[in-house]
Amino acid sequence: xxxxxxSVWTSISFWRRSAAWVTGLATILLIWLTFDTxxxxxxxxxxELKEGIKRRIPAPTVINYKIDYKYDEKRGLEAPVIGPExxxxxxxELSPKEAAALLHLGKLTSQSKNCMDCHTLLGNGGYYxxxxxxxxxxxxxxxxxxxxxxxKTKEEAMVAFLMHPxxxxxxxxxxxxxxxxxxxxxxxVAFLKHMSSIDTNGYPRGFSKTIKEFQTGGTYAK
Amino acid sequence: MNFHMFEQCHDVACNNFFAWLNQGPLTLTIVLHTIIxxxxxxxxxxxxxxxxxxxxx
Amino acid sequence: xxxxxxxxxxSKQLAMNYFRVAxxxxxxxxxxxxxxxxxxxxxxxxYEVVDFSVARMIHINALVVWMLYAMIGSVYLMLxxxxxxxxxxxxxxxxxxxxxxxxxxxxxxxxxxxxxxxxGKESSIWFINEGREYLEAPRWADIGIVVVVLxxxxxxxxxxxxxxxxxxxxxxxxxxxxxxxxxxxxMFFTDNISMDQYWWWWVIHLWVEATWEVFVGTLAAYALxxxxxxxxxxxxxxxxxxxxxxxxSGILGLGHHYFWIGTPEYWWxxxxxxxxxxxxxxxxxxxxxxxxWGKEQGAHEAGGKGNAITNGPTMxxxxxxxxxxxxxxxxxxxxxxxxxxxxYTHGSQFTAAHGHLAFFGAYATILVGMMYLGIxxxxxxxxxxxxFKSKMALFLITFGMLGMAVALTIAGYEQVLVxxxxxxxxxxxxxxxxxxxxxxxxxxxxxxxxxxxxLGFVYLVWDLLTIGKVEAAAEEA
Numbered sequence: 001x002x003x004x005x006x007s008v009w010t011s012i013s014f015w016r017r018s019a020a021w022v023t024g025l026a027t028i029l030l031i032w033l034t035f036d037t038x039x040x041x042x043x044x045x046x047x048e049l050k051e052g053i054k055r056r057i058p059a060p061t062v063i064n065y066k067i068d069y070k071y072d073e074k075r076g077l078e079a080p081v082i083g084p085e086x087x088x089x090x091x092x093e094l095s096p097k098e099a100a101a102l103l104h105l106g107k108l109t110s111q112s113k114n115c116m117d118c119h120t121l122l123g124n125g126g127y128y129x130x131x132x133x134x135x136x137x138x139x140x141x142x143x144x145x146x147x148x149x150x151x152k153t154k155e156e157a158m159v160a161f162l163m164h165p166x167x168x169x170x171x172x173x174x175x176x177x178x179x180x181x182x183x184x185x186x187x188x189v190a191f192l193k194h195m196s197s198i199d200t201n202g203y204p205r206g207f208s209k210t211i212k213e214f215q216t217g218g219t220y221a222k
Numbered sequence: 223m224n225f226h227m228f229e230q231c232h233d234v235a236c237n238n239f240f241a242w243l244n245q246g247p248l249t250l251t252i253v254l255h256t257i258i259x260x261x262x263x264x265x266x267x268x269x270x271x272x273x274x275x276x277x278x279x
Numbered sequence: 280x281x282x283x284x285x286x287x288x289x290s291k292q293l294a295m296n297y298f299r300v301a302x303x304x305x306x307x308x309x310x311x312x313x314x315x316x317x318x319x320x321x322x323x324x325x326y327e328v329v330d331f332s333v334a335r336m337i338h339i340n341a342l343v344v345w346m347l348y349a350m351i352g353s354v355y356l357m358l359x360x361x362x363x364x365x366x367x368x369x370x371x372x373x374x375x376x377x378x379x380x381x382x383x384x385x386x387x388x389x390x391x392x393x394x395x396x397x398x399g400k401e402s403s404i405w406f407i408n409e410g411r412e413y414l415e416a417p418r419w420a421d422i423g424i425v426v427v428v429l430x431x432x433x434x435x436x437x438x439x440x441x442x443x444x445x446x447x448x449x450x451x452x453x454x455x456x457x458x459x460x461x462x463x464x465x466m467f468f469t470d471n472i473s474m475d476q477y478w479w480w481w482v483i484h485l486w487v488e489a490t491w492e493v494f495v496g497t498l499a500a501y502a503l504x505x506x507x508x509x510x511x512x513x514x515x516x517x518x519x520x521x522x523x524x525x526x527x528s529g530i531l532g533l534g535h536h537y538f539w540i541g542t543p544e545y546w547w548x549x550x551x552x553x554x555x556x557x558x559x560x561x562x563x564x565x566x567x568x569x570x571x572w573g574k575e576q577g578a579h580e581a582g583g584k585g586n587a588i589t590n591g592p593t594m595x596x597x598x599x600x601x602x603x604x605x606x607x608x609x610x611x612x613x614x615x616x617x618x619x620x621x622x623y624t625h626g627s628q629f630t631a632a633h634g635h636l637a638f639f640g641a642y643a644t645i646l647v648g649m650m651y652l653g654i655x656x657x658x659x660x661x662x663x664x665x666x667f668k669s670k671m672a673l674f675l676i677t678f679g680m681l682g683m684a685v686a687l688t689i690a691g692y693e694q695v696l697v698x699x700x701x702x703x704x705x706x707x708x709x710x711x712x713x714x715x716x717x718x719x720x721x722x723x724x725x726x727x728x729x730x731x732x733x734l735g736f737v738y739l740v741w742d743l744l745t746i747g748k749v750e751a752a753a754e755e756a
Contacts, residue, residue: 003566006270006273006274006276008269008270008273011269011273011516012446012512012515012516012519013269013272014265014269015267015447015519015520015523016519016525017265017269018262018519019263019519019522019523019526021261021262021265022258022262022523022526022527023522023523023527023530025257025258025261025533026258026526026527026530027530029258029531030530030531030533032389033240034477035551036238036239036240036543037422037477037537037542037543037546038474038477039238040238040475040542040543041236041367041474041477041541041542042233042471043470043471043473043475043642046669049358051388054234055234055475056234056235056473056541056542056543057471057473057541060470065650067228072232074232075232075233075643076542089449092435098492100470101510103470104470105399107469107470107472107475108397108399108400108401108403108404108468109399109467111403111404111408111409111410111411112396112397112398112399112403112404112408112410113396113399113410114332114333114395114396114408114409114410114415116337116410116411116412117331117333117335117336117412117415118330118331118332118335119408119557120626121472121476122473122476122539122540122541123539123540124412124476124479124626125412125623125626126331126332126335126412127626127628127630127631128315128318128319128332128335128628129709130704130705130706130707130709130710131541131626131704133689134705135526135677135706136703137469138706139705139707140705140706140707141707147700152467157276166327169704170710171322171710171713171714172322172323173322173710173713174322176325176327176332177327178396179396179398180399181398181399184398185398187399188366191472195472198473198541199234200539200541201538201539201542201544201547201623202539203538203539203622203625204622204699204703204704204705205622205623205699205703205704206700206702206703206704207703207704207705208701233543233544233545234543235543238543239543240543240545241543241544243545244544244545244548248548248552250545250548250549251548251549251551251552252552253552254531254549254553255552255553256526269326
């Protein structure tokens with residue numbers, strides 16, 4: 001080298017240029033990834049549901065179908081299984097418009113009642129109450145809660161519980177009465193059923209196991 | 223034996239660029255790290271040249 | 280802290296105003312934290328009066344807002360020193376913005392506390408509560424915050440353009456633009472919960488794991504210049520290295536929030552490796568602070584000039600920051616950042632443990648340090664030595680926070696292994712874990728340590744109110 005000894009490592013200009021480059025490129029990559037992800041997480045259409053085309057976030061009409069959560073051998077995790085059997089919410093199949101309206105009401109209610117500061121949704125929120133990601137599939141709604149609320153179906157039991165949670169305590173830690181109306185409660189049930197159909201890459205892991213264990217009276221079943 | 227090192231994409235959607243890069247053992251993240259870090263070599267040598275020339279003046 | 284500011288430059292006077300509100304909100308944060316900690320132990324406590332959701336909302340929003348106040352205050356504090364301009368451009372508007380913001384915060388808190396929730400209508404989201412963790416502020420307040428922050432930013436930007444352009448201020452001005460801009464990503468409603476959380480994380484993560492961290496880097500640089508007389512070239516070189524590493528790992532580290540919210544599997548790899556590197560710059564910051572401190576102290580002692588530190592409490596809090604940032608954000612974050620671990624730990628007390636130690640270590644510490652710098656300026660002191668109260672505050676708060684984090688980590692372990700690994704989540708699984716003796720014990724310890732933190736806070740306020748007068752008297756004598 002013809003030049004004199006010069007350490008680049010203590011040169012501010014080197015670090016400044018590197019910082020600008022790295023920040024800029026990371027930002028561009030993030031924006032690119034965001035475009036790609038947006039395309040994958042937009043809500044699907046009713047047509048796709050009918051044709052059995054998988055979407056990460058299905059159309060609101062997914063609430064007309066039976067939803068399950070099963071281990072996928074290839075992916076090594078559990079994934080939602082939608083249909084093909086129908087299982088309309090409250091026994092009445094909804095049009096895409098009606099389903100979207102009900103989901104809208106449910107999502108809006110979930111925010112205005114501030115569910116997220118006690119519960120987690122998709123694992124995010126408060127840690128004071130159970131995670132709601134797959135709440136629709138929770139075994140508690142199969143027998144315990146319908147019996148407690150005196151309702152025949154789980155969706156009716158959910159509505160009864162949401163309207164008067166203080167009347168149906170399951171633990172010392174109780175959900176407060178938030179003044180949820182019947183229509184809002186129905187919306188929330190639609191919102192929860194829709195959320196359980198989202199492909200969350202296997203979170204919460206082992207949820208299907210709980211369902212089986214509790215149904216068969218597993219170790220911790222009460 | 224299948225060590226699951228190079229797996230075919232089993233994600234919900236596989237027909238996109240990032241899923242294609244994601245071929246198994248950290249391929250996607252290593253590509254991203256590499257394209258972020260490699261140009262820093264060029265920045266390093268261009269700075270070095272500048273410093274050496276600056277001192278010769 | 281309450282008087283003696285008349286001789287200060289307008290910028291620094293405004294800084295002290297921001298600090299005053301910040302410390303009040305800090306107190307509110309701790310009080311409501313104690314309430315929700317108690318509700319874990321006595322679920323009937325304030326049931327249907329101030330429910331957990333309400334108290335927690337105030338706990339976390341008071342946290343975010345006091346930190347924003349203290350951050351804005353810190354900028355106004357360093358602005359004259361860095362730019363050489365005593366009265367920032369548009370100071371009148373800046374003062375007005377402070378009062379508008381404070382009034383808005385007061386209204387939001389009153390609505391949160393007394394109206395709490397609304398019906399499932401758009402109007403609730405606009406006027407009562409947006410119901411998205413950390414971003415609960417209703418939409419009208421969101422817009423208000425944006426306007427106020429724009430005024431603040433204009434103050435800073437035009438002052439910067441007019442005055443000296445140091446490296447520290449360059450980073451500050453560029454970074455503040457990102458902080459402000461990112462808030463916009465959280466201001467819309469969608470029925471799609473995955474879309475909702477995707478953008479929600481743009482605000483939360485890109486604030487606390489990228490732009491706020493860079494902000495802390497600039498504050499630490501400024502503090503080292505002032506408190507131990509570090510060399511500007513060295514401090515600014517480190518600052519650029521920190522920016523490089525913080526943004527290099529932090530921006531795509533966002534991927535670790537996209538493991539389970541309905542987003543594609545390729546985020547596993549991106550989130551895993553980038554966020555695993557997030558602790559690296561925190562180590563660098565730690566090394567940098569200790570190295571500079573040792574170097575300046577050595578030079579002072581060799582020259583027979585005694586102690587290099589001109590502000591004891593600030594230096595102590597900056598040092599706790601350097602270590603706490605690495606421990607709370609770095610180590611505790613790394614614990615559960617890999618998807619293989621996170622699939623079990625996501626949304627458990629583990630997250631709470633990390634959240635508590637990281638917000639304290641990374642942000643609360645250095646912002647308290649900046650308040651002590653403000654006191655030093657207010658009283659025009661050459662040196663500010665730590666009093667007994669400063670030491671008690673530092674010790675009790677740090678010890679209490681560590682204790683809380685450890686307790687929550689143990690609770691998290693219990694919860695993760697029993698609720699998640701053993702029982703596979705769900706309603707009954709959740710409560711089975713919540714009722715385990717070890718989990719309950721941990722929650723008792725958490726509350727005890729919370730009280731310790733609060734005691735430390737009492738010392739802190741007491742010290743901030745009195746240290747200036749005491750030291751001023753000592754300097755005159």
